[in-house]
Amino acid sequence: MLKITKIFIHSLSKFLALVICAFLFLLIITACENQPNIPLVNVAINDNEKVIMLQTEIGTTVQSILASQNISLNQFDKVSPDLFSVVTESITIKIIRVEEIFETEEISIPYEQQTVRNESLPEKQTILVQTGTNGVREITYRTLLENGNLISRSVVRQVDTVLPKPEIIMIGIQSPFSPVRIEGTLAYISAGNAWIMKEDSANRMPLITTGDLDGRIFSLSDNGKWLLFTRTSKDPQKINELWLLNLTDVDTQPIYLKVDNIIHFAEWMPGYTLSVLVSTVEKREVAPGWQANNNLIKLTLGANGNLIKQENILESNSGGIYGWWGTSFKYSPDGEKLAFSRPDSIGLVDTENNELSVLQNTIPFQTGSEWAWVSPISWSPENQFIYFVDHQSDTLFTNSESSPFFNLKSINIDTHQVLTGPKNVGMFSSTSSSPISENNHFRIVFLQAIFPENSDTSRYRVMSMDRDGSNSEIVFPKEGNQGLDPQTIVWEPCQKEIQCMAGVLYQGNILLLDIYEKSSTQLTGDGLVTGFSWK
CATH class of the missing domain: 2.130.10.10 (YVTN repeat-like/Quinoprotein amine dehydrogenase)
Known part of the structure; x- marks a missing residue:
């Protein structure tokens, strides 16, 4: 009689375990079926006239979208909307590629003409005291291009590498x-x-x-x-x-x-x-x-x-x-x-x-x-x-x-x-x-x-x-x-x-x-x- 009872209890325990597992499985399935789906929106990326179309979930940042497409940005590149903007609707992300270029050129500095009046010379007589020579000026420009188009060009440095030598003429008075x-x-x-x-x-x-x-x-x-x-x-x-x-x-x-x-x-x-x-x-x-x-x-x-x-x-x-x-x-x-x-x-x-x-x-x-x-x-x-x-x-x-x-x-x-x-x-x-x-x-x-x-x-x-x-x-x-x-x-x-x-x-x-x-x-x-x- 005791042996029959033990067998019954053991069979009951297995049954209860199966019931509990089935219940938990049904609960998980139900939860998954009840979770709402996150809607997707259309995104267009315009990168220097190159367009990429994709879909992304609402709430994604612009920075994450660009990272998902392996798009890297340089220091001066511009992005609209900005990188930390959150996508809530279909948008177009516009990337303007900014290029900084430094250029150097040399120009000639014309020499000046100076006159020195000298009372020891006869009136209006002239003597060339010093021959004039032109100088050289090195100018460095900073050029900014946006998508290949010139935006600005400014001088950032000027150095006179060779100073001009004035022409000096002595004039008698x-x-x-x-x-x-x-x-x-x-x-x-x-x-x-x-x-x-x-x-x-x-x-x-x-x-x-x-x-x-x-x-x-x-x-x-x-x-x-x-x-x-x-x-x-x-x-x-x-x-x-x-x-x-x-x-x-x-x-x-x-x-x-x-x-x-x-x-x-x-x-x-x-x-x-x-x-x-x-x-x-x-x-x-x-x-x-x-x-x-x-x-x-x-x-x-x-x-x-x-x-x-x-x-x-x-x-x-x-x-x-x-x-x-x-x-x-x-x-x-x-x-x-x-x-x-x-x-x-x-x-x-x-x-x-x-x-x-x-x-x-x-x-x-x-x-x-x-x-x-x-x-x-x-x-x-x-x-x-x-x-x-x-x-x-x-x-x-x-x-x-x-x-x-x-x-x-x-x-x-x-x-x-x-x-x-x-x-x-x-x-x-x-x-x-x-x-x-x-x-x-x-x-x-x-x-x-x-x-x-x-x-x-x-x-x-x-x-x-x-x-x-x-x-x-x-x-x-x-x-x-x-x-x-x-x-x-x-x-x-x-x-x-x-x-x-x-x-x-x-x-x-x-x-x-x-x-x-x-x-x-x-x-x-x-x-x-x-x-x-x-x-």
């Missing part, structure tokens, strides 16, 4: 001035070119005819054998470059000293055979176009003029109030001391300790513009006093920096005693002392603003006074005539004061002034002179 004897060597800038005079004003010759001297620096060495100058740079990252020319060799070429961005100061170092002291700036895109370093660098040159060594004498510094504009420097006549002037003070450079020693603080001038005022400075011929312009405060102005009043003063470098000279002379009133005569006498010439309370835009007169500030009188120009632009008065190199003439720029020409006779003699007549140096 008849000079109405009789030749004037001059002492030493006089070099000057006319229309961006360097010229030189020796012995008399008729004996002149061109030194540099490239027309790119900017006049920031233009200085003859004490022996008159070398010319230090700046010229504009072809490098857009530079303001200018410092160059040197040997005047004793007519066939020599200018030497690049590998120092750039000189705005305020570069001068021969007294007591050294071939050494130059310079102060640099950093170029900026905002006005005034630079940030001053207020530094001093000594350049040691070889016998051939090439740079041998650079040495920092004064490290870069802020330069005080408005120091971004810069600092100017001036050697004493004996070359033993170096004075400085910046917008808020004047003093001496301590070359042993590489620092500045302030002698007198000055009130900065608020220009209200993108420049800063720095007092002109000069030395007395016995190396004892520094002449400077002192900005004066006034009760009429709540802000002392806005006062338009400027007095001429001098300071004893040993005692620091300040002496007051002529008042209300103008902010650009530079001074210059004549050489000392045998009886230890000298005169001081200075600039006096014609409109002192607007001295930033005023023209100036040349004045003369005794060393103690007395006997002040007008030298040039006479009353009613146009004044001079602010400048530094240069003395003729001579031994006896009574024979010394002062040189100035007036209406684009060099004039010699006799400060005793109050007379003038014109040296040049082209009206294009912007600076000169006399040694």
Whole structure:
């Protein structure tokens, strides 16, 4: 009986298992039959005029459709609709193939024709100074094609691989001035070119005819054998470059000293055979176009003029109030001391300790513009006093920096005693002392603003006074005539004061002034002179 029962139970278990399996199978079949079908839509792919037709399920992205057809895209190819769009109806996918092509071509740069007027040549006579040659410019174009059709062509790069060389023609002009004897060597800038005079004003010759001297620096060495100058740079990252020319060799070429961005100061170092002291700036895109370093660098040159060594004498510094504009420097006549002037003070450079020693603080001038005022400075011929312009405060102005009043003063470098000279002379009133005569006498010439309370835009007169500030009188120009632009008065190199003439720029020409006779003699007549140096 027990055996029959076990057989029955075992048969029942198999039966139940079969029933359960059948039930599950029917459930799966039913579920599959009840699942809804996803509708398909028609898709056309237009790939650069090649059309592909297909069907895809609703909800598929454009990117997935293109991938299913093994269609790859380049960086600039365009797809419409965009790749992440979801397909909900029949659409056309349009692919525009964009091709980027770079092409390079060379074009000729025509040379310019420059004329240089020369008073030493007969009128209308011409001399070809330099033959012109064309340059070469390499231009790179970026071309975009859409499905093979030109869409745009633009210039992405231009490089002048060969610079054009201008044709320079010298044209004679008849000079109405009789030749004037001059002492030493006089070099000057006319229309961006360097010229030189020796012995008399008729004996002149061109030194540099490239027309790119900017006049920031233009200085003859004490022996008159070398010319230090700046010229504009072809490098857009530079303001200018410092160059040197040997005047004793007519066939020599200018030497690049590998120092750039000189705005305020570069001068021969007294007591050294071939050494130059310079102060640099950093170029900026905002006005005034630079940030001053207020530094001093000594350049040691070889016998051939090439740079041998650079040495920092004064490290870069802020330069005080408005120091971004810069600092100017001036050697004493004996070359033993170096004075400085910046917008808020004047003093001496301590070359042993590489620092500045302030002698007198000055009130900065608020220009209200993108420049800063720095007092002109000069030395007395016995190396004892520094002449400077002192900005004066006034009760009429709540802000002392806005006062338009400027007095001429001098300071004893040993005692620091300040002496007051002529008042209300103008902010650009530079001074210059004549050489000392045998009886230890000298005169001081200075600039006096014609409109002192607007001295930033005023023209100036040349004045003369005794060393103690007395006997002040007008030298040039006479009353009613146009004044001079602010400048530094240069003395003729001579031994006896009574024979010394002062040189100035007036209406684009060099004039010699006799400060005793109050007379003038014109040296040049082209009206294009912007600076000169006399040694």
